[in-house]
Every structure is written in structure tokens, then in C-alpha cells.
Amino acid sequence: xxxxxxxxxxxxxxxxxxxxxxxxxxxxxxxxxxxxxxxxxxxxxxxxxxxxxxxxxxxxxxxxxxxxxxxxxxxxxxxxxxxxxxxxxxxxxxxxxxxxxxxxxxxxxxxxxxxxxxxxxxxxxxxxxxxxxxxxxxxxxxxxxxxxxxxxxxxxxxx
Amino acid sequence: xxxxxxxxxxxxxxxxxxxxxxxxxxxxxxxxxxxxxxxxxxxxxxxxxxxxxxxxxxxxxxxxxxxxxxxxxxxxxxxxxxxxxxxxxxxxxxxxxxxxxxxxxxxxxxxxxxxxxxxxxxxxxxxxxxxxxxxxxxxxxxxxxxxxxxxxxxxxxxxxxxxxxxxxxxxxxxxxxxxxxxxxxxxxxxxxxxxxxxxxxxxxxxxxxxxxxxxxxxxxxxxxxxxxxxxxxxxxxxxxxxxxxxxxxxxxxxxxxxxxxxxxxxxxxxxxxxxxxxxxxxxxxxxxxxxxxxxxxxxxxxxxxxxxxxxxxxxxxxxxxxxxxxxxxxxxxxxxxxxxxxxxxxxxxxxxxxxxxxxxxxxxxxxxxxxxxxxxxxxxxxxxxxxxxxxxxxxxxxxxxxxxxxxxxxxxxxxxxxxxxxxxxxxxxxxxxxxxxxxxxxxxxxxxxxxxxxxxxxxxxxxxxxxxxxxxxxxxxxxxxxxxxxxxxxxxxxxxxxxxxxxxxxxxxxxxxxxxxxxxxxxxxxxxxxxxxxxxxxxxxxxxxxxxxxxxxxxxxxxxxxxxxxxxxxxxxxxxxxxxxxxxxxxxxxxxxxxxxxxxxxxxxxxxxxxxxxxxxxxxxxxxxxxxxxxxxxxxxxxxxxxxxxxxxxxxxxxxxxxxxxxxxxxxxxxxxxxxxxxx
Numbered sequence: 001x002x003x004x005x006x007x008x009x010x011x012x013x014x015x016x017x018x019x020x021x022x023x024x025x026x027x028x029x030x031x032x033x034x035x036x037x038x039x040x041x042x043x044x045x046x047x048x049x050x051x052x053x054x055x056x057x058x059x060x061x062x063x064x065x066x067x068x069x070x071x072x073x074x075x076x077x078x079x080x081x082x083x084x085x086x087x088x089x090x091x092x093x094x095x096x097x098x099x100x101x102x103x104x105x106x107x108x109x110x111x112x113x114x115x116x117x118x119x120x121x122x123x124x125x126x127x128x129x130x131x132x133x134x135x136x137x138x139x140x141x142x143x144x145x146x147x148x149x150x151x152x153x154x155x156x157x158x159x
Numbered sequence: 160x161x162x163x164x165x166x167x168x169x170x171x172x173x174x175x176x177x178x179x180x181x182x183x184x185x186x187x188x189x190x191x192x193x194x195x196x197x198x199x200x201x202x203x204x205x206x207x208x209x210x211x212x213x214x215x216x217x218x219x220x221x222x223x224x225x226x227x228x229x230x231x232x233x234x235x236x237x238x239x240x241x242x243x244x245x246x247x248x249x250x251x252x253x254x255x256x257x258x259x260x261x262x263x264x265x266x267x268x269x270x271x272x273x274x275x276x277x278x279x280x281x282x283x284x285x286x287x288x289x290x291x292x293x294x295x296x297x298x299x300x301x302x303x304x305x306x307x308x309x310x311x312x313x314x315x316x317x318x319x320x321x322x323x324x325x326x327x328x329x330x331x332x333x334x335x336x337x338x339x340x341x342x343x344x345x346x347x348x349x350x351x352x353x354x355x356x357x358x359x360x361x362x363x364x365x366x367x368x369x370x371x372x373x374x375x376x377x378x379x380x381x382x383x384x385x386x387x388x389x390x391x392x393x394x395x396x397x398x399x400x401x402x403x404x405x406x407x408x409x410x411x412x413x414x415x416x417x418x419x420x421x422x423x424x425x426x427x428x429x430x431x432x433x434x435x436x437x438x439x440x441x442x443x444x445x446x447x448x449x450x451x452x453x454x455x456x457x458x459x460x461x462x463x464x465x466x467x468x469x470x471x472x473x474x475x476x477x478x479x480x481x482x483x484x485x486x487x488x489x490x491x492x493x494x495x496x497x498x499x500x501x502x503x504x505x506x507x508x509x510x511x512x513x514x515x516x517x518x519x520x521x522x523x524x525x526x527x528x529x530x531x532x533x534x535x536x537x538x539x540x541x542x543x544x545x546x547x548x549x550x551x552x553x554x555x556x557x558x559x560x561x562x563x564x565x566x567x568x569x570x571x572x573x574x575x576x577x578x579x580x581x582x583x584x585x586x587x588x589x590x591x592x593x594x595x596x597x598x599x600x601x602x603x604x605x606x607x608x609x610x611x612x613x614x615x616x617x618x619x620x621x622x623x624x625x626x627x628x629x630x631x632x633x634x635x636x637x638x639x640x641x642x643x644x645x646x647x648x649x650x651x652x653x654x655x656x657x658x659x660x661x662x663x664x665x666x667x668x669x670x671x672x673x674x675x676x677x678x679x680x681x682x683x684x685x686x687x688x689x690x691x692x693x694x695x696x697x698x699x700x701x702x703x704x705x706x707x708x709x710x711x712x713x714x715x716x717x718x719x720x721x722x723x724x725x726x727x728x729x730x731x732x733x734x735x736x737x738x739x740x741x742x743x744x745x746x747x748x749x750x751x752x753x754x755x756x757x758x759x760x761x762x763x764x765x766x767x768x769x770x771x772x773x774x775x776x777x778x779x780x781x782x783x784x785x786x787x788x789x790x791x792x793x794x795x796x797x798x799x800x801x802x803x804x805x806x807x808x809x810x811x812x813x814x815x816x817x818x819x820x821x822x823x824x825x826x827x828x829x830x831x832x833x834x835x836x837x838x839x
Contacts, residue, residue, distance in 0.1 A: 058740075059748075067742060069741060070739060070740040070744060070748040072740060072749045073746070075757065076757070078755070078756075080670055099745070104302050106507065142678065142778065143738045145772075146738070146772055147679060147771070147775050148680030148681070148738070148772060
């Protein structure tokens with residue numbers, strides 16, 4: 001069983017009532033990973049949703065011939081593994097503990113059930129996901145812009 | 160007493176004009192005036208009064224200029240041609256400096272300038288010259304080439320009695336009557352001129368000619384003719400509130416409409432008597448040892464005008480037209496306390512497609528953008544916030560700047576150079592000359608212009624500690640011809656240095672405050688001097704935090720410094736993040752703004768300093784505001800195309816600011832209304 005207080009402390013769940021949190025803690029558990037441990041791999045069935053309580057986790061995508069490339073890292077308070085909430089429930093990246101990690105884990109299938117039976121709770125959780133995903137999208141857009149250096153072709157002609 | 164000595168008007172018969180020119184020559188003046196050439200009236204050497212365009216007039220309309228015969232033989236019965244007097248003051252081409260070999264720059268010897276007499280200056284043109292005076296001699300730097308020429312001129316003005324089809328000086332309050340700046344002024348009447356002196360040299364001239372007083376009839380007729388001209392202007396421009404109106408309509412559909420017609424040919428700027436923008440070209444002879452630096456007129460309509468490595472800040476014609484018109488009619492007030500337009504109509508006449516800025520201004524006034532009042536309220540609120548911080552027109556002489564540095568680089572030596580990343584290196588320079596070393600004082604956030612003879616010059620911010628003013632550090636990314644040439648320099652090599660230039664991070668103001676420095680990529684370089692200063696006096700500051708984002712671990716600058724700053728002993732909070740990383744990196748991955756998610760700060764005692772790519776700064780500012788940091792306590796360092804670094808060339812303009820002298824460090828409210836817009 002995940003600690004009620006731990007869940008309540010997450011800003012992700014700040015939109016939930018205490019009753020909601022109580023229902024959620026029934027599907028939550030706390031887990032620990034040693035540094036270097038692969039928590040899940042790209043292509044795995046996405047079973048769990050993770051909230052980092054301690055340590056840092058890298059989210060990686062393997063590029064053939066170049067090895068894994070970290071596209072973001074998450075730490076205390078951050079959520080990862082959200083494919084467990086979004087169909088087709090298949091991991092889109094690999095998560096690896098960079099340091100010893102403690103996380104609260106919500107079982108994806110049970111969480112979805114809870115949301116389906118309590119639509120208000122489901123709406124609030126979907127909204128919390130919206131906020132996180134919008135921030136991720138914005139961050140990815142900024143990464144896409146590759147702000148810190150212009151492409152080599154552009155540079156060549158300049159001073 | 161002679162009539163002139165009494166300050167009255169005298170009658171200068173037409174035949175006496177030749178005597179006036181003789182008198183000017185006898186006093187050492189070379190007369191220049193209007194002449195017919197190539198189907199237009201130009202300003203050129205006047206060998207005799209016979210060369211004046213007697214009996215000619217010019218018919219002007221948008222995109223239209225034709226010489227026509229007059230029914231009389233008036234000498235000044237035309238308006239103005241494509242030339243303006245700026246070609247003799249802010250000349251189209253001037254050598255600023257040359258090397259005599261060995262890479263030592265010397266101020267180009269300006270030839271002993273003869274005194275010039277401008278004959279037939281119109282009131283609008285006199286106003287234009289006074290506007291250029293402010294631009295080029297109003298400080299903080301003074302253009303010596305302009306000043307020398309300017310001081311040599313005697314002005315013989317002519318009041319206009321027949322305004323042209325594109326004239327609107329009456330709207331701009333610059334004409335048709337001369338008011339200030341001229342030495343003497345003529346009003347042409349049948350058979351001669353009513354002449355009046357305004358300065359001692361003008362008075363002496365008229366006295367030398369021994370003229371008699373003008374009759375009161377002819378004097379008042381002349382006065383009436385000028386008055387009548389004021390109400391016969393071919394164009395009108397409503398100036399009331401126009402400067403603000405343009406600032407609040409930067410996204411008006413008019414800019415797209417006009418861009419569909421504008422050829423971006425730069426004619427308007429070449430013909431304009433106040434446009435002052437220039438570029439500098441460096442040339443070397445084939446044998447190598449000598450090089451010269453030549454300044455030439457440039458135009459904000461040229462495609463490369465706002466280009467820097469990696470991009471062009473005003474890629475579209477719309478951006479360039481908007482820059483020109485808003486500069487002329489709006490930003491000019493912020494920069495120089497005056498309009499940049501005198502109403503001479505040249506830009507309308509000489510536009511090949513007849514674009515008329517009076518029409519454009521009227522179009523915006525008639526149907527301003529929705530929400531322009533809110534925008535105005537925001538601008539005014541920003542100005543209120545800024546008021547206690549004395550930012551604005553800067554005319555104070557810059558302390559610590561090298562002598563002659565507006566034009567001529569001092570010689571420095573490379574002391575050391577080393578790589579930070581694959582394409583970025585840091586070089587330390589030492590000025591050669593003892594006096595220059597004693598004079599040079601930079602503040603954190605300022606920049607130098609570094610150059611190599613025959614290759615060129617570029618702006619590089621100073622990255623070293625302000626506690627060491629002898630060895631000056633510069634972090635350079637090798638991205639173009641100049642920076643790659645700098646990259647090849649070995650210790651001991653000579654290099655040209657002008658500076659230091661620009662505004663600085665207000666570190667002194669931050670004592671006891673909490674500091675949050677946010678840097679992206681090479682943007683850490685101008686913040687490094689702040690950290691050095693903080694470390695030297697750590698106890699004077701509150702909580703100090705550095706958030707640094709780089710593309711990858713390999714692209715991070717100052718790895719050694721970052722380690723030292725991260726140690727517990729340093730008393731700083733350092734958070735580093737990269738956009739992408741390989742498996743060896745165990746630090747944070749994500750754009751720099753993601754670091755804010757985990758930050759708590761005391762906003763009211765926090766000063767934020769932000770430097771990095773513009774988009775990164777926008778998102779960072781947003782986070783800082785969200786955390787409650789007061790807008791004036793957020794400082795950003797802007798980048799634009801810096802060429803002259805002293806406010807003459809116009810390239811680095813950013814809205815109402817010159818990044819070179821008003822920036823690069825700005826308080827957020829200074830840039831708030833433009834930071835979110837494209838093409839500025």
C-alpha cells in the first residue's frame with residue numbers, strides 16, 4: 001500500500017480531494033530501484049505509472065548504432081510511465097534509474113478502473129495529465145528548436 | 160548702421176548672387192548648391208551662379224519626378240531632388256582606419272577639410288541636419304568624421320514658397336520657413352531675394368555685400384508667400400500620438416499590405432535626409448600588409464542588415480518596412496528625442512512603386528488594431544515600472560572605454576587560448592599600450608569588438624572576472640570567417656580591440672539580494688563575470704543560484720568552473736541540464752526551463768539575470784514572472800547584429816533600443832512589448 005501522505009504531497013494530485021486520495025492509495029505501492037536498474041523498456045507493456053519520491057530517472061530512446069540517448073530526466077515530484085494511462089499501453093521509451101530511486105507506483109489497469117467508476121476523479125486525473133503533457137510538449141518543442149547552436153549549413157556563411 | 164546690423168531684411172538682387180558666391184569664396188568657403196544633372200536637380204559644386212537651375216521646377220508625386228520649365232526664371236523654383244545634404248556631412252563612403260602594416264590600426268587621416276557653403280538649404284533639410292547632429296554627435300559617442308565636416312559648413316537657407324506634391328514639412332513643423340541652424344536665409348521674389356542673417360558669419364557676409372534694406376512691401380510679400388506655402392503642402396501627416404499609435408500596431412494588417420508592394424530597394428533610405436545607417440567593409444591589398452576599414456551607407460531594407468550567425472532577425476520585407484517606418488516616426492523619439500521625419504517627401508517621390516508613408520500612417524490611424532488601447536496601457540505601465548531605474552536615452556560618456564574606440568581598434572595580444580567545447584574557445588587578451596591598459600575598465604555583461612585587419616570584426620562578450628582588468632577573457636564560438644580566424648590565433652598574436660561597450664548587469668545593486676542566473680549555451684559567457692564577482696565577495700549576496708542549460712554535456716562551457724561553483728565551499732546552488740545526453744551523463748536532461756519546476760525562491764528579494772537564445776529567455780522570463788519575481792528585477796541580455804558598437808550604424812536596433820549602447824543588458828519591461836514578436 002502506498003502512503004496516503006506521499007500521494008497527498010505530490011503536486012500532481014493537488015487537484016484531488018482527500019476522499020479521492022484515499023481511493024487512489026488503495027492502488028498505490030512504493031518501490032525502490034538501485035542505480036542503473038532499467039525500470040521498463042521501450043516496447044514493454046505499460047503496466048505502471050510512477051511518481052519519483054527520491055533519486056533521478058532518465059528517459060531514454062535507443063538509436064540504432066548510437067546507443068541509448070537520454071531525452072529527459074525526471075526527479076522528485078515528477079511523473080513518468082504515463083503510457084500506463086494512455087492507450088495502447090505500450091512504453092514509448094526506456095526508463096533507467098540514474099541513482100537509487102524510490103517511487104510510488106500506481107497500477108495502470110486499476111487506476112483506469114477507478115477513473116471509469118468515479119468520473120469526477122477520472123476527470124481530475126485526466127486534467128492533471130493534461131498539464132504534465134502540455135509541459136512535456138513545450139519542452140520537446142524547445143528541444144526541437146535546438147536553440148543553442150545554429151545548423152552547420154547556416155553558420156558557414158556568417159561572421 | 161547698415162540694415163543687416165540692425166537685424167532687418169536686405170534686398171539681394173538676383174545679379175548680386177554671384178557676388179555672394181564670390182564673398183563666400185573669398186572667406187575660404189567652397190560653395191555647393193543645386194544644379195541640373197541627369198534629369199534631376201542635384202547638389203554639387205557651384206562654380207558660378209549661372210549653374211543654378213534657373214527657370215526649372217520639379218513635378219513630384221508618389222513614384223514620380225519630372226523636371227518642368229517654369230514660366231519665370233526663378234533660381235529656387237523647385238523643391239528638392241534625390242540628393243540631400245547628408246552626402247557632404249555623413250558622406251556615402253569614408254575610411255575610418257587603416258593599418259600601416261603589422262596590424263596596427265591608425266585613424267585614417269582626414270584631409271584638411273575646406274570650409275563648405277551650402278547654398279539653397281530648405282528648412283526641412285536644415286531640420287534634417289539638426290536631427291543627424293543628434294544621432295552622430297549627441298553622445299554617448301561622437302562621430303569625428305561627421306563632426307569635422309559639420310563644423311566647416313555655412314548654411315545659406317532658402318525659404319520655400321512653392322511646396323511640392325509630396326511635401327509635408329508643415330505637418331512635421333520643420334518648414335517651410337527657416338527657424339534655426341541657418342546662417343542666412345533667402346526668400347526668392349521676382350528679380351531677387353529678401354535676405355536675412357541669423358548668425359555673425361551670415362551678418363558679416365551680407366554686410367560685405369553692402370546691400371540696402373528690403374522695402375517693407377517686398378518683405379511682407381515674401382513673408383506672405385512663405386505663409387501661403389504652409390497651407391499648400393501636397394501631403395499631410397497627423398503626428399498627434401503617432402509615435403504611440405505605431406508602437407501599438409506592430410501587427411497591423413497594413414504591414415502585410417505594404418510589404419506586398421515594397422520592393423525593399425532601399426531608395427527611400429538613400430534619399431532620406433535623416434537615415435544614417437551604415438556598414439563597415441574591411442579591405443586589404445593583395446600583398447597583405449595593409450588593410451583599411453571603410454564605412455558605407457547601408458539600409459535597413461537590405462536583406463542582410465539584421466543578420467547574425469545562424470539567422471536573420473528581419474527576414475521578411477514586412478519586418479523591414481515596419482522597422483523603417485516605426486523607427487522614423489516612433490522609435491526615433493525614444494532614441495533621440497525627436498521625430499526622424501522632416502516631411503521632405505523624398506521617400507514618397509523616389510519610391511519606385513509610390514509607397515506613401517503619410518498614407519500608411521493615416522491607414523493605421525483610421526483603423527487601428529483591436530486591442531491597441533490595452534497595448535498602450537501595457538507600454539505605459541512598463542515605462543512607469545522603469546521610471547525609478549533611469550533607463551532611456553543614454554548620452555553620458557562611457558567610463559572605462561578606450562580612446563578613439565568608436566572608430567579605431569587598439570592593439571592587443573593573445574595571452575592564452577583554449578577550447579571549451581569542439582567549436583568554442585576562450586582567449587585571454589592583453590592590451591599592448593600601457594595607457595590603454597590603465598584606461599580600460601569593463602563591467603560584467605559588457606562586450607568588446609575584436610578584429611583582424613582585412614578579415615573583419617565581431618562583437619564578443621567579456622567572460623572574465625572584473626577583478627582582473629588586464630587579462631580580458633572572451634569566449635568565442637567559431638561559426639564564421641572572423642571567429643574562425645580568431646580561433647587560429649596563437650598566444651602572442653596581435654588582435655584589434657575596441658571597447659568595452661554596452662550596459663552591464665547591475666551587480667552592485669544586488670548586494671544582499673538573492674540572485675538567480677539563468678544561462679543557455681554560450682549565454683553563460685557574459686554571466687561568468689557576475690559569478691566571479693559574487694565569489695570574490697560571497698558574503699555580500701543572499702542566496703545565489705545558477706541554472707545552466709546546454710545542448711549536450713559536450714557543449715557545456717567552463718566545466719572546471721561549474722565543478723568549483725558546485726562544491727559546497729562555493730556557497731552557490733548550481734543546477735545544470737542538457738537537452739540530450741548519452742548514457743554516461745547522470746545529470747538532468749531537459750530544457751533549462753524544466754529546472755524551474757523544482758525551485759522555490761523569495762521573489763521580492765530576487766534579482767534574475769538571463770542570457771541565452773531569445774526563445775529560451777522568453778520561456779525563462781515567463782517562469783520567473785510566474786514565481787513572482789518583479790519585472791524590473793528580471794534582466795535579459797539581447798543579441799542583435801552589432802557592427803559599430805557605438806550607436807552610429809543602426810544595425811543592432813531592437814524596437815526603440817540600440818542593443819550596443821542601451822543594451823545588451825535590458826530590464827524586462829524595456830523589451831517586454833517586443834520580446835514576444837517576430838521580425839523586430
